[in-house]
Amino acid sequence: VKIYPEAKEASTRSDEPGNVWGFSDSGFERTAAGHVTLQGTRYALAGKALPDLWPFFLEHVGETLGGELPKPETPAVTLPRVAHPELERRLGELLGDGNVSVDSAARVRCGHGHTLDEVHALRHGGLRRIPDVVASPQSEDEVVEVVRLARELGACLVPYGGGTNVTHALLCPENETRCIIALSTRRMNRVRWIDPENRLAEIEAGAVGRHIVETLGRYGLVLGHEPDSIEFSTLGGWIATNASGMKKNRYGNIEEIVVDLRAVGSDGVISHVSALPRESIGTDVRRLFFGSEGNFGIITSAVVRVAKKPAVQQYGSFVFPDFQTGVAFLKALSADQTLPASVRLVDNLQFRLGQALKPKPSAIGRQLRTLQKTWLTLVKRFDLEQISACTIVYEGDEAEVNAQRARVTDLALDTGGIDGGAENGERGYQLTFGIAYLRDFALRHGVLAESMETTVPWTKILDVTQAVRRRVIALHQELGLPGRAFISCRISQLYSSGVCIYFYLAIDGRDLPDPCGSYAKLEHEARRAILENGGALSHHHGIGQIRKDYLPQILSEAALSWRQRTKTALDPEGVFGVGNQGLRSTRRG
């Protein structure tokens, strides 16, 4: 028997601020005392003084860092707009005037993601082409009509979900002369039905992660897809970017979670009659939408696997003398059939960032920490500047979690690790949701920071991580950039044949003539180091515009050409004009 959850109000995203990351009531601030504090009440860390964070910045990014930079005046540049009165009028008739906007703020919102230089451009100017109209249909039928209108009137479409990409996937092609419609999926946000018997749910593409969690949770169910952006990103965006969540060991990556999907292409609805866990039915064009990044159409809904909320969720952590030993542990563990829901390993620098995010301890707390440190260094002879830490989330029924924990603990201790306790594990995961706010905080202080990720075979993990660190630091020096290059990584996903590595890179950009340009050089150097040492162009962020120039390095000529020929065959007029992955839209007229 299917459950039909109550429809959500379309307004549930009003607490999102628009252009910077996150909720309007949350964000890091420096207090008068010099401590950093996370505002608001949403996060476990919120409201606590973090005395070690600012000193960490000074030590690892630039010792001359100071106050917040003056907020630049909103750049006076007027973004040009390709007006199309007939299109706008007919969109209004179709969707209702309130659901079609040519307002600058709405257009800007749909014209960027959260890539560093986009966020920088929002403060300092630099966006060059943004959508001309924002249309927000509420149903697949309306999407079909919007696509038809765009074709008829010579406009093009860019889908907009949560806007959380970090790949320039929403940057409009600068030379696009057609009217660009940003098709926002925000009103297509319902969990249509839940089928607990078959462990399935149909969800509209514009539903954001936190709302999906909340709705399924009411019925004791979980989706289990938990990308770091889960609070703001959408189901449609997860599919379009081929996303991965931190609990993929238990629940799978997005391509395993989605059992069926519907999308609107240039010539109608792409759909199958049923949602079945596995089929062999020849060329399955639904697969084209995984990683499609707007090139092939608008994803409107998907049927996904759901699971019973696990009876038990526990955290754990282990400390290893160094990163290499931690990797050896992960490799041994990955042979296991039943990995904990999430297993991560942070390098020394990120371990220390985690420590720097600890609230000010009580006097007893301070003594305890000193004791722990003494034990680590004097008894276990771990070097605090070498240790790395593994954090774990166990989920399942009690017997399952106990068995897993016992096996994992045995293996960790055998490999030379020591138990770091549940609390440290939990803090590791809290960091996940803080990190994007931290980036905004850093940016306000002139520090440029961004993440990048890759997939790497087991035997190349050390090559890749060492090459990235070495080459970023060398180039930072060569370019004569101020302060220190902050470069740190964590392993965030395990596979049978390798891992996902997540890098963070930060520099002091205050006095640079072209801060984003300098940052991009370092990022490019890091990406080259990754590719030259056998890493993937991307594990889950995707290609967008930011990585399209690397594609010829990883694809054969015929494979490159097949992508474009498929695009041209399925969207001959280029109505889906986003241009991600370098796929050209053939213009008509």
Add this chain to the structure above:
Amino acid sequence: VKIYPEAKEASTRSDEPGNVWGFSDSGFERTAAGHVTLQGTRYALAGKALPDLWPFFLEHVGETLGGELPKPETPAVTLPRVAHPELERRLGELLGDGNVSVDSAARVRCGHGHTLDEVHALRHGGLRRIPDVVASPQSEDEVVEVVRLARELGACLVPYGGGTNVTHALLCPENETRCIIALSTRRMNRVRWIDPENRLAEIEAGAVGRHIVETLGRYGLVLGHEPDSIEFSTLGGWIATNASGMKKNRYGNIEEIVVDLRAVGSDGVISHVSALPRESIGTDVRRLFFGSEGNFGIITSAVVRVAKKPAVQQYGSFVFPDFQTGVAFLKALSADQTLPASVRLVDNLQFRLGQALKPKPSAIGRQLRTLQKTWLTLVKRFDLEQISACTIVYEGDEAEVNAQRARVTDLALDTGGIDGGAENGERGYQLTFGIAYLRDFALRHGVLAESMETTVPWTKILDVTQAVRRRVIALHQELGLPGRAFISCRISQLYSSGVCIYFYLAIDGRDLPDPCGSYAKLEHEARRAILENGGALSHHHGIGQIRKDYLPQILSEAALSWRQRTKTALDPEGVFGVGNQGLRSTRRG
């Protein structure tokens, strides 16, 4: 450090008979005493008298079944051949004359799979169009050259792997006027390298399952992909049909096992620079080859995951009072994170077929069986004409297997099952490899038999199985066919949201004017019953030619059209002319 296994001789397939299923030394025969025996020494069942099998046939298919039908004379029909002397000469120059054949036997071999009516046609005539030339390149470079030649000289290509499909996937389009080259991959059969550290191996597309098992086994490794055709089917065929193996719970289906693949398309090699467990790199044209059935090019090799050979392998079985209770057990079990490597459930008829395949017991054995039966019926009050049986393969280390077995046993007993012991479990799996030989045996006695499969959500299992049985039996009666329609099923794969169901259908075709035509009507009725009750068109057999006409029932118009447009864009001259899934090849000239 990679291992480079010794190259296999190209001749290792000489023990395969060519046109009927299996090894030349194996096959069921009726002895003078009327018992059925499996010849040869390859299988556990071989050489033992099976006294109950023939009576089972009489009871469930037709009580008038008698001796083997006289072997019909080889049909005198000469299959026409589109000769192309220049092409043949240049293929010979390219590959060596020994690797290019226009011999009838070789052409016939590549012109059929193992679908019922193909095997029937081999005995009774009826093949209409077979390949004109068989070419056997040994390397990807040679494949590129063969494709180039075909394009230059206006020929078309059909890939040939193990020839085990049951979907008419190798039937040549009757109206194809071009010279058809069967490109046999049999000489591309090496395991190129094994990388135990990263748990990967690169294997050529023409390697057959049993050779892969043997080669990896030498290094203590397994692939874990075990389709019922594993003895004869190839890696390339598994990818092209989107295959599934019985141990997919532990090792994954083919799309999860293959980490990277290479293929030759109409305009060159489709390849990526690295084999990584997971990527988000936009439109990934490698995915097109899963389920491609020859439409897009020739798969030449793949990098696959391998795993350590499990320390422990054990069988298990449970008997349930009826199929429905067995299904309830599977459904509860499928919520588990760590399913045994294989879990199957057979219906009552297949349970009884399994019993009929038991060798003649000793006197003590006979008494034991009687005791068991008495206990089942009198103590447990199970109805022998209702019970169904679940067979299980456990794999892993000892602790893992013990824990799994304990959990599975608890759940089975809780659901109303009783332990059936390891021996019955093992016999269930032996049946797997016997079944195709049994089909040939049946055919020699005038009985037509074939399998078909589907995927079904949990809540529709009983609807689908009951509708198929009811409607096949009703149509069998309506058509006035002799004997009884044998229709039986097993659940062979579990997923979170449903299962794969495997049906067997058999009829007495001795006196029918068009036996395959009558059979096709019943199969069509079964397929309609499946589709109307929410089942998939195919779980792992694929579409080929046999199911292409159903595609418009399961795909939207745009999805249907996208398939053809992709085909035409990527193979504009239709050099891959197999025509599976109804995809047309645009001819040139």
